Amino acid sequence: MTVKTPIYMDNHATTRTDPRVVEAMLPYFTETFGNAASRNHAFGWAAEEGVENARAIIAKSINADPKEVVFTSGSTEANNLAIKGIAEMYAEKGNHIITCVTEHKAVIDPCKKLERNGCNVTWLPVQKNGLIDLDQLKDSMTDKTILVSIMHANNEIGVIQPIDQIGKLCEERGITFHTDATQSVGKIPVDVQKQNVHLLSLSAHKLYGPKGVGILYVRRRKPRVRVTPILDGGGHERGMRSGTLNVTGIVGMGKALEICMEEMPTETVRLRGLRDYLRNKLTSNMTDVYENGDPVHKLPHSLNISFAFVEGESLLMGINDVAVSSGSACTSASLEPSYVLKSLGLGDELAHSSIRFGLGRFNTKEEVDYVADKLIGTVGRLREMSPLYEMHKEGIDLAKVEWAHH
């Protein structure tokens, strides 16, 4: 069976909007186009109804109350609102924040900004498998700690942090717990009650919804959490996020999560099967390939692999009809290899050699076979061209070579 190219396998970056989602959104552009805040006419009421339906579905998907859902433009805004909003709201209580070195930039950069403005930030390292050490987290907590922000699943390596235990530790110490769940909600079960989560960020476009819409979950009871808004204006979303609601986006997000929750039991099994098949095919047909991140505590659709002795960008060039990402410096604007992979203690060369596969709803086994076969061929070809592979075969320990640094 032939596959249609290009093949999209970069579902951590974004996902294709499900056609069923688009269909649900369409009437809200041209027919039900009212402003959800217009309380005095039918156009407004209809839009509000669409928003509130979506809010209820979204809340249910994480076991929250609809009143705890604050719509934002996406996870970046939600993370900013959570972190900066807590720092400002609880400034009198303390100024210490704990987060982790493998967080998304949308968590790291707000924390860095607060650090410049006088907050103390503890940057937890991760272990070789990408997970934080809970004892280290516990030891970092002080009476001045007002926020712990640890992501649920990592966007580069897919590892799932132990948020149940993190939530418990925070609960015991009366510290607010925020988790960036952008990669996990809709893919694996999330329960803000059971997991003691106080704030949670999430984005629609990672779960087959439209771009430009997301939420911050803000707990209202046990404990009641409050955040100082970033945007001032009409006082929408209980004053936490002013700005006319993105009705079409919100409706789409609701539909997208509804589908995710319905299909999760079967889809998880299917994607895990495809991922394991891909992993197995790559590792059994090549030597010197290394999986990055804990192989078990991992999203079912994620796989990040380093192909030693070949550089990631040249590898992508060899599979140019397949959309995946690399941790190679050459594929980033900064010319720095992935900080997430470096923080695993991998060594830069393996970060340069990494590929992230993000399987999704629309991928098939035929596509996985196509991608794996093409990769195996390209790695083989590039290794024949690689001086590092030649040295490795001659028995030279590359770590002991004195390289002429540029």
Next chain:
Amino acid sequence: MAYSDKIIDHYNNPRNVGSLDKAANNVGTGLVGAPECGDVMKLQIQVDDAGMITDAKFKTFGCGSAIASSSLATEWLKGKSLDEAIALKNTAIVEELNLPPIKIHCSVLAEDAIKAAIKDYMEKNNLAVPAELTAHH
């Protein structure tokens, strides 16, 4: 990033991939770059008694532009005298391959590899190494 057709051509059909006997007296080997920087080039030349480069081979760990830069360098080296080879500049590679600014370091590395290979050959054969071969980027 969009690559020029010439880079894609060198990537798909690299010229002169391989290795020469690095122990041979008439072979000079240059190994430049570092794995943690994402680029390592090995470039080798074979030189005849008249000081002409009769063969050149490369192996490169690096992005497509690095592969193309070293592939092109081996193509250009064949048939050149050592003096002509020393005079090869990275800017010529940039121009030929249409390298974008962010990839200029690939051409610099190729020039370094050429110089390192010539230097190795000269040292092996007790020839005076010109000053421009000892200067590093």
